[in-house]
Amino acid sequence: MGGNAFRSNLAPSAFPRLPTAVYSALKARIQPLLEELYTHVGVPREAPEKEDHGDLDFVVCLPRRSITNTNTPRVNVPHDIVAAAIGAKHCNPMDGNRTSNFAVPIIQNEWEELGHEAQEVTARMGAGEEGIFYQIDVNVCESEDEWDRRIFVNSYGDLNMILGLITKNAGLHFSNKGLKYPDVPHPPIVLSESFDDILKFFGWSMDEWRKGFETHMACYEWATSTRYFNPSHFRTRGPGIKTRKPDRTMYSGFLEWAGTLSQDRAHTNYTNGEAATGEMPDAREDALDFFGKRPKLVERRAEVRRRELLKASFSGSRVRDWTDLGNFWPGVKKIMDGVRERFGGEENVAIFLDEEGEEKLRGVVLEVQARLEIWPMSTAGVGVGETSKEDIGEKSMEKSNV
Structure with a gap:
């Protein structure tokens, strides 16, 4: 929920939940302003079936030289410049490759033309004298590659957690830094930092990802389309598995859905249209060869x-x-x-x-x-x-x- 970053000077009630129409209008207004400051600006894809939003997250990188006015490379645009550009009244500044939080006042009757006048009135009644705000988070990346990865892993709600669970069950580790081959007690071997290559290995279609998912089920089916997913041997708890949290409804829904899949569905997934062998493909062995890391x-x-x-x-x-x-x-x-x-x-x-x-x-x-x-x-x-x-x-x- 928005507002948690400003507990020291603003009550959480000062940051109302944002109806989708309000959220979309805010994104359309703020993104061009940030694009004047950074070369790359993006917002991760929103979770499907989400009715409202707590805050607005931007992922940015490469400050424009005309803004920093220096030949010395900077990771982030000075916070006062960002705050002035987007009209923020409060800021929690974080230098470098980190996320800063900005509180932008919601102008009186701003939601009326979007059909949410009643929600705005209710929100103002529950807030303090300072009024109500949008929380806008600006996540600064060091490179375009990192920017691409962060956009991907933060898109579609809990989808990245689901992918992480599937890859962990396959004996690999997936994160915003790429795909790794765990080799305990030794350091893991980095297989790839290219998400295009990683998705190709697992058989996940990037075209479908870019097209978008309108439902949780669409996300589930896309994630389990890999031949390395086998529900009959799928662990949802135990060492190294994240416990489900009440607010992670999409992730919890996936765990329940995966547990109900039939053996026939499992067989179809892991053979991926090939002749049935009755054996689960070894993702660890396959990954070493696919990414050229066996030597x-x-x-x-x-x-x-x-x-x-x-x-x-x-x-x-x-x-x-x-x-x-x-x-x-x-x-x-x-x-x-x-x-x-x-x-x-x-x-x-x-x-x-x-x-x-x-x-x-x-x-x-x-x-x-x-x-x-x-x-x-x-x-x-x-x-x-x-x-x-x-x-x-x-x-x-x-x-x-x-």
Whole structure:
């Protein structure tokens, strides 16, 4: 509901719900004003079947240079200029890539010509001395790409939440930053930031999206047209799933609708017209190939395996045992540093270990020990029954085939 951003100086009652006709007229009036300040200005598509509105959200980017009057790039137009342009009386300013809130007074009898005189009168009766206002939010983006993405994800009410739930069930993550491949405990792999490509992968028609949805059901059917939606295995609660909120009626409606779909409908969706296999397509595997990210995952897996091998086979305790150095840790460290130097870094040690095995690495360690002449303390006359210099050299020659 509009007005929540101004609780410190205006009562929520100062921001009445806006009938659709009033909302549309306000958008038509304010958008050209903002277009004089920003290169890109848009309003996300409204939720279908919505009878009234709490506020008006604009998504903008790239201030016009003639407005900022500087060669230094700015993310947002100064707030006082925006407020003056749209006639705002109050402002909650947020610099940079953020959303600022503006309160624009509703002129007396402004709604009369739109057929909502009674609603305006009622709203004024419940407000304070300052009168009633429109809340206009200006969401500033850093780039045109981000602007495109924000327009998309904020359109059609809860549709983005529904898409997020469908992609999560498919093992992927969708947000205003694009599509990602979760790879716990490692960072996710970014599959794509292009919504055109993402929609193409899932089979969601952008042409239908642009045409618009007049009902919640139209949104539901569009979202579930992907072959990666299977109601028979669809989770609506549990780890990582957002809980439904009372005010999210569109999202709640989808959860209930998805739960009532028959197995026949599920089968039709995930085969997508192809020969029935009885198996759900693997979106994670398909996405790696579609977006060309499989080599990245393969390399990551190789790196993880090498790190694990390195931790297990090239540790201080393992090198100590190989070299019979006991608790002479400074000597162990010098030998390990010598091995790293020989291979040109620890990463190459890991590659050698992965390709040649632990026994050959042990031979290299003993060769480096002999070259550095770092011996057990018994060779200096301390201790009994430990390995001699000659034994160390023999072990090195026997064990190493490098």
